[in-house]
Amino acid sequence: MAGESLYLDPQIRDWVLFPITLVMILVGILRNNVVQLLASSPKKQSRKATREQRALLRSQILRNTAKASPLPPSFFEAHTNELVTAFQEGKYLSKPIEVDENGNKIAPNPTSMLTDPAAMEGMMGNMKNQMVMMVPQMIIMGWINFFFQGFVLIKLPFPLTLGFKSMLQRGIDTPDMDVRWVSSLSWYFLNWFGLNGLYRVLLGSDNAATDKRDLASSPFATTGAAPAAGPNQDFNKIFIGESESLQIAEGIYKWAGEGIEERILRKYGKIPA
Amino acid sequence: MASSLTVPQAIQELKIAQARGHRDSNEIVRKGLFVLEQKNGLKMLGEDVWDFLEQMAVAALDIGQLELADDCIQRLAEQFPKSPRVEVLQGQRIEAKDLDMAIKYYETLLDADETNVAAWKRLISVLRQQNKMDRCISELTEFLDTFYSDLEGWLELADIYASVNLYTRSLQALSHALLLAPQNPFHTLHFAETAYTANDIPLAIRYFLRTTELCGDDSRGVARRAWFGVRLCTKHLTLHPDSPSESATKPMSTSSLNALGELATERLLAAYSSTSEKAVVPGRKEVLKLLGGSGTSR
Numbered sequence: 001m002a003g004e005s006l007y008l009d010p011q012i013r014d015w016v017l018f019p020i021t022l023v024m025i026l027v028g029i030l031r032n033n034v035v036q037l038l039a040s041s042p043k044k045q046s047r048k049a050t051r052e053q054r055a056l057l058r059s060q061i062l063r064n065t066a067k068a069s070p071l072p073p074s075f076f077e078a079h080t081n082e083l084v085t086a087f088q089e090g091k092y093l094s095k096p097i098e099v100d101e102n103g104n105k106i107a108p109n110p111t112s113m114l115t116d117p118a119a120m121e122g123m124m125g126n127m128k129n130q131m132v133m134m135v136p137q138m139i140i141m142g143w144i145n146f147f148f149q150g151f152v153l154i155k156l157p158f159p160l161t162l163g164f165k166s167m168l169q170r171g172i173d174t175p176d177m178d179v180r181w182v183s184s185l186s187w188y189f190l191n192w193f194g195l196n197g198l199y200r201v202l203l204g205s206d207n208a209a210t211d212k213r214d215l216a217s218s219p220f221a222t223t224g225a226a227p228a229a230g231p232n233q234d235f236n237k238i239f240i241g242e243s244e245s246l247q248i249a250e251g252i253y254k255w256a257g258e259g260i261e262e263r264i265l266r267k268y269g270k271i272p273a
Numbered sequence: 274m275a276s277s278l279t280v281p282q283a284i285q286e287l288k289i290a291q292a293r294g295h296r297d298s299n300e301i302v303r304k305g306l307f308v309l310e311q312k313n314g315l316k317m318l319g320e321d322v323w324d325f326l327e328q329m330a331v332a333a334l335d336i337g338q339l340e341l342a343d344d345c346i347q348r349l350a351e352q353f354p355k356s357p358r359v360e361v362l363q364g365q366r367i368e369a370k371d372l373d374m375a376i377k378y379y380e381t382l383l384d385a386d387e388t389n390v391a392a393w394k395r396l397i398s399v400l401r402q403q404n405k406m407d408r409c410i411s412e413l414t415e416f417l418d419t420f421y422s423d424l425e426g427w428l429e430l431a432d433i434y435a436s437v438n439l440y441t442r443s444l445q446a447l448s449h450a451l452l453l454a455p456q457n458p459f460h461t462l463h464f465a466e467t468a469y470t471a472n473d474i475p476l477a478i479r480y481f482l483r484t485t486e487l488c489g490d491d492s493r494g495v496a497r498r499a500w501f502g503v504r505l506c507t508k509h510l511t512l513h514p515d516s517p518s519e520s521a522t523k524p525m526s527t528s529s530l531n532a533l534g535e536l537a538t539e540r541l542l543a544a545y546s547s548t549s550e551k552a553v554v555p556g557r558k559e560v561l562k563l564l565g566g567s568g569t570s571r
Contacts, residue, residue, distance in 0.1 A: 047387045047419055054421040061422075061452050070451040070461070070483075072476060074520045079448070256455075257479035257522075261529040264482050268540075270532045 006181065008152065016184065017153045020144065024191045027136045028199050038128050043121070048094035052235050055092035059083050059242045066249040068256045076253055080246050087243040093235055141188060145171075148184040156180045278304070280311050284318060284325075291328050298335035305329040306341075323352060330362050334369055342366060357382075361391040368399060375399050390420065397429075406437055417449075424453045428460075431467070440471035441519065458487040458495045465502055468520075474513075475522040478506035482533070485540075492544045500540045504564070507534035538564050 045053075062079055069076055086092055150172050160168070160179045169177065171185035182190070265271045283304040290301055305325065309315065318325050330345035346366055349359045360382055368375040379396040382389050393416055400409035410433060417426050427450040434443035447464045454460055465480030481502035488496035507530050510516060514524065525533075541564060545557045 044386065044388055050388060051419040054419065058421040065452060065455055070455040071448050072479075072520050072522060074522075075445070075448045078445075079452075257476075257483055260479050260482045260486065261525050261533055264486060265529065265532050265536065267486075268536055270536055 006152070006155075006177075008155070012151065012153060016148050016151055017187065020140075020148075020153075020184070020187060021191055023140060023143075024188070024195060025198065025202075027140065028195060029203065031132055031136060032199070032203050034132050035129055038132065039125070046094070052092050052094045055083075055086070056235075056238065056242065059087070059246055063242075063245055063249040066253045069253055070256055072255055072257060073253075076255070077250075080250055084243045084246055087239040087246075090236055090239065092239065137192065141185075144184055144188050151184040152177075152181045153184050153187050154182045156182060278307055280308055280317055283308050284321075287325065287328065288321070291324065296335070298332035301328060301332035302336060302338060302341070305332070323349060327358065327362065331365065334365055337369075339366075339369055342369075357386070357389055357391060361395055364392065364395055368395075368402075372399055372403050376403075394426075401433065406433065409433065421449075422453060424450055427453065428463075431463070435467060435470075440467055443467050444471060444473075456487070458484045458499075461487060462495050462499055462502075465499065469502065469506065471519070472516075473518050473520055473522070474506050474509050474516045475518040475524050476520045478503060478510065478525070478533075479522065481506060492540060497541070497544050500537045500544070503533060504537040504541065507531075507537060 062076075062083065065071075066076075071079065090096070152172065155178075156168075158180070162179060165179050167189075168179060168186045169181065169183045170189070171183045262271065287301060287304055287308075290297060295301075305328070308318070308325070311317075315322055326345045326349050330342045330349070333339070333342035333345065343366065346359070346362050349356075349362065353359050364375055364378050364382070367378050376396060376399055379392045379399065382392040383396065386392075393412075397409055397413050397416060400412060410430070413426065413430050413433065417423060417430060420426065427446050431443045431446035431450065434440070434446060444464065444467050447460065447467055450460050451464055461480055461484045465477050465484060468474075468480060469477035481499045484499035485496050485503070488499070492500070510524070510530055511527070511534065514527070516524075518524075541560060545554045545560045547554050
């Protein structure tokens with residue numbers, strides 16, 4: 001095999017392989033600290049916004065327990081009716097429903113990201129974090145590309161199929177080289193994705209260096225993924241949907257106290273099972 | 274006894290008491306003072322020293338050792354100026370002096386930050402201490418409307434309603450507690466007993482039974498109390514088959530009621546019998562009397 005004949009200078013190990021790894025670890029730790037410095041204190045929610053969200057929780061609890069509800073029928077009905085009317089009238093909304101000149105309800109405009117200062121702030125925070133993630137990565141990548149382009153750094157101790165060639169030998173175009181040889185740029189990528197475990201040991205599990213946004217913030221992933229559950233949801237729509245779900249839940253409602261006398265008597269063998 | 278206590282042990286026990294929320298203030302202050310008296314006691318606490326001081330402050334206030342509390346709060350205030358937790362502690366210190374002033378203090382805190390949960394809760398508790406039930410109930414309802422998932426809040430509301438004899442209202446508050454913690458037999462028992470007091474016996478018996486079901490095979494504590502409840506309900510329902518039920522709960526069949534009455538008697542007798550011959554379980558005589566007396570009327 002062609003790969004067997006390759007001999008790597010130990011200086012490559014000392015001056016390229018280890019420095020790249022070390023620099024990446026240190027940058028990860030530095031990034032963790034920088035993110036902590038940049039992080040603005042969590043914004044407090046107003047009373048109304050909390051109320052809006054807890055109302056949703058309230059309806060979900062009621063709905064999810066409906067199959068073996070701890071509430072007797074009359075109580076369950078009262079709870080459901082109260083919530084359904086409140087939702088349909090928008091009593092829990094933090095911003096009241098606007099009414100047009102004909103008296104029709106206009107659903108509040110889902111506040112545009114660009115006009116709501118609170119949303120802007122959140123977006124700025126996200127962007128700052130992403131910058132802190134991306135800029136060092138780009139600098140390191142440039143550094144590696146500039147100084148160590150085309151270097152072969154390490155030989156993996158196990159054989160791999162040809163499919164890994166593009167992953168392990170990025171930056172060197174040799175069709176014949178054994179897949180086990182790893183190029184400098186690939187070593188960088190392996191470190192980038194592989195160091196998360198180490199950061200978790202060094203910095204604790206909720207550090208900023210390993211965060212789950214890692215993939216999203218990589219320059220290769222599209223960063224257009226919208227935040228799924230931001231503060232900009234249209235609660236009116238959600239509440240209307242909830243009120244329908246609640247009415248469905250009424251159909252599957254069963255009281256845990258229904259037939260309990262038989263269950264208990266059967267349990268203690270007083271009536272045949 | 275104090276001589277056998279070591280500092281790490283005392284710290285450990287204090288931590289456990291804090292995690293479990295024990296209200297054993299005398300013991301906490303005793304152990305806390307013991308730690309403080311050691312030369313390097315505070316150093317051994319390390320990072321936990323602030324938690325320790327907070328715990329001490331509350332316990333000291335609870336047993337009226339105001340100077341100790343002042344000392345703790347002062348140290349905390351120096352370390353964490355403007356911390357909401359310290360602000361609430363300072364509020365509790367004011368409560369020890371003057372309740373009206375405390376109300377004003379908490380109101381200013383809430384004006385500054387309307388979502389200060391701790392201050393809001395303290396305000397409600399001060400209102401209750403002052404017996405201002407109207408405002409207390411309206412504040413608490415507003416609090417629960419905002420922070421629905423606060424289980425203690427619902428229990429407190431139920432307790433307040435029960436204290437002013439509004440048992441149906443109390444039941445409604447408890448129903449929210451049941452929704453939030455459907456697995457907790459204590460709440461089920463509480464609901465059952467409140468229903469019993471509100472004279473909704475058909476509802477009560479189902480919840481007493483539900484409590485025993487939730488407790489599994491255990492027949493101590495909550496479950497035993499629930500069996501007493503079942504016994505009382507079956508007796509009442511056999512004597513008055515058309516007991517009113519505000520919740521429109523369907524009455525049970527007479528045969529089930531009889532069987533349940535027998536079962537409850539059996540469970541209670543088992544609970545009050547001991548396996549050894551000589552030892553008599555305390556209260557056995559009274560229970561036998563109760564069961565026997567009602568047994569004939571069945």
